[in-house]
Amino acid sequence: MERLEKSIVITLCNLEKIFPPSFFTIMIHLVVHLASEAKVAGPVHYRWMYPIERYLLTLKKYVRTRSHPEGSIAEKYLADKSMTFCSRFLHNVETKSNRTERYFDGYYGASTHTSLTKLEHGQVHRYIIFNLDIIEIFRNLHIEDLKQRYVYDMINHFHIIDISFSYLFNIYV
Structure with missing residues (x-):
């Protein structure tokens, strides 16, 4: 600064x-x-006044009787909140709260739900850990740590790196 x-x-x-x-x-x-x-x-x-000024404009638009602005603002506010509350229970009627997007054409095809087996979950987890570039720094640190602790031949075993790195990466993050 x-x-x-x-x-x-x-x-x-x-x-x-x-x-x-x-x-x-x-x-x-x-x-x-x-x-x-x-x-x-x-x-x-x-300290920005913009949202407050926008809301004051909304309240100003509520005024219908200029001789009693407070009463007409209160009535319009209550009517607006009541209509919003009641419209949440009208499921087949398009209202302000459940309106679809302007350019929404609907979904194509039927949706399917797929759950992964334990083996598939492990394969996806390994793929992400060993192929994501953001994690490469942590992966290199872990391999260097393993080189210092164990014999170099053991590091070449992918399974040892996989198990220990998954556990340590959860601790890192």
Whole structure:
């Protein structure tokens, strides 16, 4: 943050060399304060007013009687929540809460459920562990550890590496 705070001044000076003076309004000056504001107040989503303003617009749209806005907002809010609650029990009627996607053409074919046997599960697990590039770092560390502990001929046995690496990888993760 300190680096950003120092570099923004230099960046704005370089931009002043490129762009005309009419480009630099008072709003450009506020960029200087962004780093210090982030240090003091934290991430912007904790103090952002946009969702609140959107909800206030929704409440403003609820007003029907301008002489009694609070009452009409309360009535419309209660009616909206009641309709949403009741619509959850209407299974054959398309409502706001159970509407299908706009470009949904439905599913093709029948679905099938397949469960793996213990042997197939082990084969899939071994395939993922020994062929995923992200895990290669852990795999190499484990092989080096085995080389230090045991004779090199034992390391060539795939079964020993498989059993011990599966167990240790669960501990790593």
